[in-house]
Amino acid sequence: MELQAPMQQLVHCLAGLPGIGEKTATRLALFLVNCPAEQARDLAGAIAQVRERIRLCSLCYNYTEQELCAICASAARDRRTVCVVETPGDVMSFERIGGYSGCYHVLHGSISPLDGIGPEQLRIRELLERISQGGIEEVILATNPTMNGNATAVYLAGRLQTSAVRVTRIAQGIQPGADIGYADQTTLKNALEWRRSMK
C-alpha cells in the first residue's frame, strides 16, 4: 500500500527534522492523523507562532520576543563579561548550570571554510562593535572545542589582540567520570596543557 499523499507529505516534512528518520516520521504521522484535533492544531499553530514572534536580540543575537532578550534586559546580569557562543541552544546549556551571571553573544555558527562560512557570515562584526563601545572587561570564547569552533576562537582572539579586554577560552580537558585509560590523545594533551596549580 502506498501512503496517501497528505500522509506522504507529512512523513517527508517530519523526516526533514534533525534526528528524525523515515520510521520515526511515519510513527509520528500516524499519531498526528489520529490524535485529538486540538493537539494537532496546537502543534501546527506553535510552529507558526515561533516563526512569527521569535526574533534576535538586538544586542546579543539570542532569541527573544522583545527588542532585548531577557538576559540583556536583566539588571541582575553583569554586563562586563560576555560569553561568546555559537548558537542560542548553547546559551540555554550555560544557563542550565545556573552559575554564570554575565551576558552572552551568539555568533550563529562557526567559521567553516568548507561550507563557505567566513567571519562575515557570523555576528562577529556586531561583537567587535559591542566591545569597541566599552564597558566589557572579559570576553569568554565558548565556541565548541571542534576544528571550526577552535578556528573561530583563534580568529576572535586575533581580532581582539590589541583590545584592552581580557580574552579567555573555556577549558578543554578530560570529562568528569571519564577513564584516563580510554581517553584519546587530544583529550589528554589538552588536560595536561590546561592543568592548574592545586596549592
Added chain:
Amino acid sequence: MELQAPMQQLVHCLAGLPGIGEKTATRLALFLVNCPAEQARDLAGAIAQVRERIRLCSLCYNYTEQELCAICASAARDRRTVCVVETPGDVMSFERIGGYSGCYHVLHGSISPLDGIGPEQLRIRELLERISQGGIEEVILATNPTMNGNATAVYLAGRLQTSAVRVTRIAQGIQPGADIGYADQTTLKNALEWRRSMK
C-alpha cells in the same frame, strides 16, 4: 534563562508526541525557529492537510483520501480474505512484506477493559456486518499477540463461531534469529503449541 513563551509552547507541543522527550523537543524547536521559513511552513501545513484530507475507508476503516482506500478499491486484491488488524500502521506493516493479496479490516484498537474499551468502541460491528453480507471466506485475526490483542481475537472467534467463514489467527512462536536458550516460557510454549508437520 527562561525560554520565550512561543518556544516554550512549541517545546510543550513537540514533547506531547510519542517518543519525543523534553530534550529532543527542545532540539527540534531550536531547529524549527531557525530553519528556512518554507520548511517550517510546509510542516505546519502538512499537519493541517493530513487532518483535513485523511478519513476512514467506508469498508475497512483504513486511512484514505477517497470513499474507499486504495486496497479496497483495487481490482487486484482478493476480497475473500480479510486480515483483521488493530491500527492503520499494522496495515502498513503487512503491506511492506508484500506477499499478502487479500483485504483488511482495521479495528482501531483492541478490547481493553481497564481502559474502558469494549467491543462497541471498536469497528467490530462493522466487521460482522461486512462478513454477514457474504463473499468473505477467511478472516485472519492479526491483532497483536498481547493480552488485549489476544482477548480481541478470542472475542471475534467467539462471535464468528456459527458463521461459515474460516477464522484463523496469525502464528505465535519463536522469532527468526532468536536463541532458544534466551526465549521466555510463553514464547517456547507458543512455539510448541503452533508447531507444524515438516513432512
